[in-house]
Amino acid sequence: MMANSLTMKIATWNVNSVRSRIPTIERFLKRVEPDVLCMQETKVRDDDFPVEAFSALGYEVLFAGEKSYSGVATASRIPMKLIARGFDGDGAEDAARLLAVEVQRIPIVNSYVPQGRDPKDERFQYKLRWFARLREWLDERYTPRKRLLWVGDMNVAPEERDVHAPQRLSNHPDFHPDARRAFAETAGWGFVDCFRLHNDEDQQYTFYDYRDTKSVEKKHGWRVDHIMATKPLAKLCSAAWIDIQPRLGENPSDHTPLLAEFDL
Amino acid sequence: MMANSLTMKIATWNVNSVRSRIPTIERFLKRVEPDVLCMQETKVRDDDFPVEAFSALGYEVLFAGEKSYSGVATASRIPMKLIARGFDGDGAEDAARLLAVEVQRIPIVNSYVPQGRDPKDERFQYKLRWFARLREWLDERYTPRKRLLWVGDMNVAPEERDVHAPQRLSNHPDFHPDARRAFAETAGWGFVDCFRLHNDEDQQYTFYDYRDTKSVEKKHGWRVDHIMATKPLAKLCSAAWIDIQPRLGENPSDHTPLLAEFDL
DNA sequence: GAAGCAGCGG
DNA sequence: CCGCTGCTTC
Numbered sequence: 001m002m003a004n005s006l007t008m009k010i011a012t013w014n015v016n017s018v019r020s021r022i023p024t025i026e027r028f029l030k031r032v033e034p035d036v037l038c039m040q041e042t043k044v045r046d047d048d049f050p051v052e053a054f055s056a057l058g059y060e061v062l063f064a065g066e067k068s069y070s071g072v073a074t075a076s077r078i079p080m081k082l083i084a085r086g087f088d089g090d091g092a093e094d095a096a097r098l099l100a101v102e103v104q105r106i107p108i109v110n111s112y113v114p115q116g117r118d119p120k121d122e123r124f125q126y127k128l129r130w131f132a133r134l135r136e137w138l139d140e141r142y143t144p145r146k147r148l149l150w151v152g153d154m155n156v157a158p159e160e161r162d163v164h165a166p167q168r169l170s171n172h173p174d175f176h177p178d179a180r181r182a183f184a185e186t187a188g189w190g191f192v193d194c195f196r197l198h199n200d201e202d203q204q205y206t207f208y209d210y211r212d213t214k215s216v217e218k219k220h221g222w223r224v225d226h227i228m229a230t231k232p233l234a235k236l237c238s239a240a241w242i243d244i245q246p247r248l249g250e251n252p253s254d255h256t257p258l259l260a261e262f263d264l
Numbered sequence: 265m266m267a268n269s270l271t272m273k274i275a276t277w278n279v280n281s282v283r284s285r286i287p288t289i290e291r292f293l294k295r296v297e298p299d300v301l302c303m304q305e306t307k308v309r310d311d312d313f314p315v316e317a318f319s320a321l322g323y324e325v326l327f328a329g330e331k332s333y334s335g336v337a338t339a340s341r342i343p344m345k346l347i348a349r350g351f352d353g354d355g356a357e358d359a360a361r362l363l364a365v366e367v368q369r370i371p372i373v374n375s376y377v378p379q380g381r382d383p384k385d386e387r388f389q390y391k392l393r394w395f396a397r398l399r400e401w402l403d404e405r406y407t408p409r410k411r412l413l414w415v416g417d418m419n420v421a422p423e424e425r426d427v428h429a430p431q432r433l434s435n436h437p438d439f440h441p442d443a444r445r446a447f448a449e450t451a452g453w454g455f456v457d458c459f460r461l462h463n464d465e466d467q468q469y470t471f472y473d474y475r476d477t478k479s480v481e482k483k484h485g486w487r488v489d490h491i492m493a494t495k496p497l498a499k500l501c502s503a504a505w506i507d508i509q510p511r512l513g514e515n516p517s518d519h520t521p522l523l524a525e526f527d528l
Numbered sequence: 529g530a531a532g533c534a535g536c537g538g
Numbered sequence: 539c540c541g542c543t544g545c546t547t548c
Contacts, residue, residue: 016548041548068546068547069546069547069548115547115548117547117548155548209548210548211548254548
């Protein structure tokens, strides 16, 4: 390794309420020591964000939340700069679903893509447009020829091997052809799926529905959380993995952390 | 001690939801090993009562509950017989505030006296009548010349030394002169306050209001939980004390267990 | 199933 | 402050 080389470990995790998950998150940070943790579904107003739990472990944290629903936050133990909350800067509509920061001169876009409810629901159309809107947002600000990360809960399983029952689930908002196409369009801006760079197996899931009893044992999972890197950054990705440990411990989220490491 | 002598340790505790308090109750039972534990504010329908948690520790348990509010239950590690739920037997009105059992041929009346809200409220009159009704209920069935116990959350601090601010609290439903008189009337049927048999100090409290922040440190307490014995039984009372340990542990109730020991 | 909230109650 | 219910969301 060169003297000035630096490894950056980044994690994305839909925590399903940052406040109720604090002990689980603390165990994760202590054990895994990611440089950056991108969280989704924090479900907390910015005024009530538990900053102290993160600073006590040496992390700065930036957030864009609202009451009850959604909410994204990014914690970093290396210096971090705020780029944007929501698509149109501070206080924008839907700010609680997009948070862009810069770490080590790399823009990190943390997103919680709308779930879409049902392909017949108008909120599904909103989901499809959300992906298009993100591609435009990226295009106006960045180029895929430079280092950039897009991570988060995308609410899309890209391929058949990313769900446990591809036939049955083709009408699910997270596996409907239109959703997969919308995700692929934005990924097509210039992203590489870091997990798939290093893992070819099926049944690699980051989400198990709470309501589906024994879904973990039955392997009824979904791979809907992703770490997407532009090509110049993807080249530096040395590893990517799903960390199942928080699921085995106390008070797990329905999502599991996804990690990637980059040799900068 | 005689060969056939038996010590009976009895506890009363407003647990403020038996289900959310199970771990705290388990620690209490293991550490203190009472023979009988009378609980109030169990806040659970009989169908949902967590019987298993008690049987696992060697206790039978009888209960008279309703959804959300009130509810009384008595656990015993020595054989116990059901006498009555509510004033008029099974399925009676207000059954969730009175449970009578018999242990070692001693009737034990476990009661959760209505709080009364405010002396101006009509529910305060109901509280006063409740005490009168209990005295009648006792008179119809028992005699103070025999062994009997009346325990529970009486929602009355009998004397000035039993509250932290007697002047200020004289209009509180738990210290209003009418409430104190109503309690004294029923106690006058033939009861001795077992705690006062063995403790003369003031500031001996069994309740600290959750809403009064730092009430414990400020000693803003109330002695509203009582173990009352008829004279022939009071003679056998060898000790009575408040167990503050559950308050120092995890997930405490706003009430603290009160205990008494009898050498039968 | 497990979060959040409002509204009620002690 | 801390339970409960009943509602909503994912």
